Amino acid sequence: MNLRTEQELKEALSELHSAEAELEALRGQLRSFEETVDTRLGRFLDELSDLNAETSVLDGKLRHIREVRLFGSDLMQYLDGAPLPTRPPNLADLPPTELTNRKGSAVKTDRPATSADQQRPDIKVLYRRLARRYHPDLARNDADRAQSNDQMKEINQAYAAGDLPTLMRLAGMSLPYGVDFGQPRLHPQSKPDPSMTEMEKTQWKLRELHQQINRLSSLPIVKLSLDVKLARHQGRDLLREMQVELEYKVARKLAERDYLRAQIAANEV
Numbered sequence: 001m002n003l004r005t006e007q008e009l010k011e012a013l014s015e016l017h018s019a020e021a022e023l024e025a026l027r028g029q030l031r032s033f034e035e036t037v038d039t040r041l042g043r044f045l046d047e048l049s050d051l052n053a054e055t056s057v058l059d060g061k062l063r064h065i066r067e068v069r070l071f072g073s074d075l076m077q078y079l080d081g082a083p084l085p086t087r088p089p090n091l092a093d094l095p096p097t098e099l100t101n102r103k104g105s106a107v108k109t110d111r112p113a114t115s116a117d118q119q120r121p122d123i124k125v126l127y128r129r130l131a132r133r134y135h136p137d138l139a140r141n142d143a144d145r146a147q148s149n150d151q152m153k154e155i156n157q158a159y160a161a162g163d164l165p166t167l168m169r170l171a172g173m174s175l176p177y178g179v180d181f182g183q184p185r186l187h188p189q190s191k192p193d194p195s196m197t198e199m200e201k202t203q204w205k206l207r208e209l210h211q212q213i214n215r216l217s218s219l220p221i222v223k224l225s226l227d228v229k230l231a232r233h234q235g236r237d238l239l240r241e242m243q244v245e246l247e248y249k250v251a252r253k254l255a256e257r258d259y260l261r262a263q264i265a266a267n268e269v
Contacts, residue, residue: 005199012202019209026216027172033225034132040239044246045135051253058260065267126167127159133171133221137246140227144220172212 132138134152139145151170158166196204216222231238 009199009202012199012206016202016206016209019206019213023209023213023216026213026222029225030133030216030219030222033228034129034221037138037221037224037239038128038132041138041243041246042132044243044250045132045137047250048137048246048253051250051257055253055257055260058257058264062260062264062267065264069267120164121168121173123159123162123164123167126164126171126173127155130155130167130171133219137249138224138242139220140224144223148220172215 131152134148134155136145136148136152139148155167155170157163158170193200228238231241
């Protein structure tokens with residue numbers, strides 16, 4: 001290796017270390033902000049999600065009652081196979097001593113934890129983190145809200161199926177080496193070609209790091225954290241303003257739920 005090549009490699013390694021530090025700092029800031037959001041807004045977000053699911057089911061039930069009354073049960077048989085709206089996964093539904101397997105059934109975890117288990121993140125903790133990260137009610141504009149809705153569909157499907165590798169991919173986490181997840185990896189982690197030179201491997205790692213940084217930087221919740229900082233400089237508490245908005249949405253959903261319940265009771269009588 002000539003002096004010029006050595007110097008280029010040294011500069012590339014320096015850039016790689018800087019990118020690693022930037023990514024770690026970004027992840028730390030994201031974790032800290034997500035914890036703040038969870039503390040201040042988590043209860044309202046959970047309540048609103050439950051109410052949205054409940055009102056969706058109640059609305060479908062009321063519509064079915066009215067259609068049967070208008071057209072008769074025989075004409076409505078074609079709807080019998082239509083699926084009702086499902087409730088989003090609720091973290092409180094699973095005991096802390098259980099995990100979910102690929103088919104969605106509970107798996108007891110009474111056996112001692114092995115080194116492989118210690119590398120495997122808890123699926124409920126990971127789901128909760130992602131649910132906060134992409135919660136549509138945290139989006140500040142329509143574009144971010146649409147992105148969050150699309151991501152939440154994939155997150156809910158993966159959680160319902162116990163698909164831990166997909167959840168880890170969505171969270172930007174590496175799959176631990178040597179850990180068997182018991183299911184095919186639809187998104188295998190790429191690795192540099194062993195035939196690459198040291199310079200080529202360094203450049204490959206650098207590209208991977210930059211991609212991760214760009215993905216994290218484009219998250220709606222990261223944009224929200226920047227908005228919160230800007231509002232703080234303006235003397236405003238944006239999270240408090242969002243809490244007031246969420247409380248209003250919860251109150252409206254409670255009123256909608258109670259109205260639907262009353263309508264269903266009246267129509268059944």
